[in-house]
Amino acid sequence: MNYLYAAYIATWAIHIAYLATLLRRYTRLRDEIAEFKTRIEEKS
Amino acid sequence: MKRVFPILAVLTAALLSYALYEALVAAPTEQTMGDVQRIFYYHVPSAWTAFILFFVNFFASIAYLIWRNTKADIVALVTAEVGVVFCTVVLVTGPIWARPVWGIWWTWDLRLTLTLVLWLIYVSYLVLRRFSSSGQTPLLAAVLAVFGALDVPLVYFSIWFFRTQHPQPVIGGGGSIDPRMLHVLLINWAAFSCFAALVCWSRYRLEVLRREVDETLALEALLEPRSSHTRTSPTGRAG
Numbered sequence: 001m002n003y004l005y006a007a008y009i010a011t012w013a014i015h016i017a018y019l020a021t022l023l024r025r026y027t028r029l030r031d032e033i034a035e036f037k038t039r040i041e042e043k044s
Numbered sequence: 045m046k047r048v049f050p051i052l053a054v055l056t057a058a059l060l061s062y063a064l065y066e067a068l069v070a071a072p073t074e075q076t077m078g079d080v081q082r083i084f085y086y087h088v089p090s091a092w093t094a095f096i097l098f099f100v101n102f103f104a105s106i107a108y109l110i111w112r113n114t115k116a117d118i119v120a121l122v123t124a125e126v127g128v129v130f131c132t133v134v135l136v137t138g139p140i141w142a143r144p145v146w147g148i149w150w151t152w153d154l155r156l157t158l159t160l161v162l163w164l165i166y167v168s169y170l171v172l173r174r175f176s177s178s179g180q181t182p183l184l185a186a187v188l189a190v191f192g193a194l195d196v197p198l199v200y201f202s203i204w205f206f207r208t209q210h211p212q213p214v215i216g217g218g219g220s221i222d223p224r225m226l227h228v229l230l231i232n233w234a235a236f237s238c239f240a241a242l243v244c245w246s247r248y249r250l251e252v253l254r255r256e257v258d259e260t261l262a263l264e265a266l267l268e269p270r271s272s273h274t275r276t277s278p279t280g281r282a283g
Contacts, residue, residue: 004068014133
């Protein structure tokens with residue numbers, strides 16, 4: 001049973017890790033957009 | 045479309061939960077291997093999903109080579125990335141199953157070796173897209189993807205035409221499976237396919253946004269060359 005649980009946990013660990021990288025990339029992009037907007041507002 | 049996504053995400057989560065219940069509880073226990081055989085319900089659907097994603101990557105790459113279509117390029121990138129994730133699951137769950145059944149984690153069997161090669165090809169594809177800043181990167185990546193996709197049928201049919209240590213196919217190729225097990229297998233495949241489609245959709249939207257931001261910042265840098273903002277346009281790079 002330990003091998004079975006290990007396989008299922010590993011599967012979801014891989015998927016969750018990938019989703020976390022997507023979330024991190026999205027957050028970074030959102031920060032860049034916010035920074036860009038601030039820069040535009042400062043100029044205008 | 046923004047309202048559809050959460051609904052599909054909830055439906056997919058429900059389907060994945062049901063598929064997990066079917067795999068762990070409802071599916072009959074295999075007589076020889078016991079409960080460890082249930083790894084099959086995650087291992088095989090992950091492999092099939094990875095194969096489909098790599099095939100989509102292949103057709104998107106062909107489309108890019110013919111029409112130089114940006115959307116095709118993004119689809120190719122996204123399917124390669126998500127395909128590598130599923131292929132990683134295959135390469136991790138396989139040895140976890142093999143250890144109690146074969147007594148070893150890994151053997152240089154044809155099916156296993158070709159799967160590892162497939163994973164390495166698509167990892168190199170992603171590395172190329174991530175670290176090359178050349179304008180020709182999407183073109184080079186598309187060519188690599190076309191050659192990489194040739195490995196998919198080799199992996200799939202390796203157990204049909206060669207004697208390998210890997211178990212024989214359960215569908216086609218002379219294999220057979222208990223109908224209740226087949227039912228659970230197909231439910232898990234449907235669940236993982238829906239999950240893969242949703243992840244691809246999210247990743248696609250992220251990549252489109254990433255490119256729009258890069259283009260805007262590049263335009264800004266061009267219009268104001270003396271600006272302190274020095275970001276260069278990473279055309280064709282993964283976000």
